[in-house]
Amino acid sequence: MPETTQTASDRMIEAAGRLFSERPFDAVSTREIASAAGVNLSAISYHFENKEGLHRAIFRKIIQDLKPVRVGLAILLENQLTAARDDRKAYADFIAIFVSRVVDSAFSPSTRWKMRLLKRETEMPTECFQILMEGHVDVIHDLLGILIAKISGDSPTSEKVKLEANAILSLCLQYALNEELVKARLGWTSIGPSEIQKIKNITTEMILRSVNLGEYSGLTTKG
Structure with missing residues (x-):
């Protein structure tokens, strides 16, 4: 080709x-x-x-490139919630898959500079801040909010749920955005597939505990 x-x-x-x-x-x-x-x-x-x-x-362009991530998570969440009913294990599975996909996207060589730019925009907003929020961040946060609300019984638009969604997404991204610090603290010379899997595992475990699904840590479906 x-x-x-x-x-x-x-x-x-x-x-x-x-x-x-x-x-x-x-x-x-x-x-x-x-x-x-x-x-x-x-x-x-x-x-x-x-x-x-x-x-x-x-x-x-970045928002367009990230569209498959948003669409994939939206479809997965809809399917998971439809199948779950009150099955908390299914909610835990979605969180594990969400973490895996977001961490993979953040560490992908093709998106590294994009992640750094998005971080810079949230720290030092320009006129593009609203483009970023409406096109990507709000969508991901709202998807997480739907799940968190389903688990907790709170409103997906409540301040509590919005803060929890922000904390979860920040946790998924922070290792890739602070790679040098992570390597220095862990004594890693690089972050490859095995290190990324460790990051996924600990991140998933922390998030499951934070939403009272800790009993499913290590038992979730990852993808």
Whole structure:
């Protein structure tokens, strides 16, 4: 199968995204972006109008790339809740699968810079913050909220459930977002499949205990 050739706009999104994931928006110049993407400086204004337009395009592209994660989790949750009725083991299985998929996505080489950029955006919001929230974060949080509410009996829109959903997602992502710290503390030279599995196991166990499903730790279906 022939390799897919990146368009100039794709190269600019990729190059600028990596640069923005390392430094604040104002610290990255259009000249630097153009050089990293291998295009003329005028290409940015031609394709995106300006640096701000390119920045927005990066976030829209990331949200589009993460669509399979959102859709897959939504389908899984719907199927799991339909089959579960009051089967708490089925809820625990969903949590294990959720953790596995989110951790895999966070550690994927193709998404590492994207995760760093999303973290930077939540810490130093720009006009793209709302794009990120509405396009991805709110969707994932709401899916978790539905499950947490089903387990606890609370309203999925309550502050308590929203805070719990935020804590769960943060726990799933924090190892990938703090990789150097994790390696230093654990004495790991790298984080490969076996280390990632350990991270999944401990994360799943912690979350199950936090939602009063600790009795299913080690007994869940992972995928």
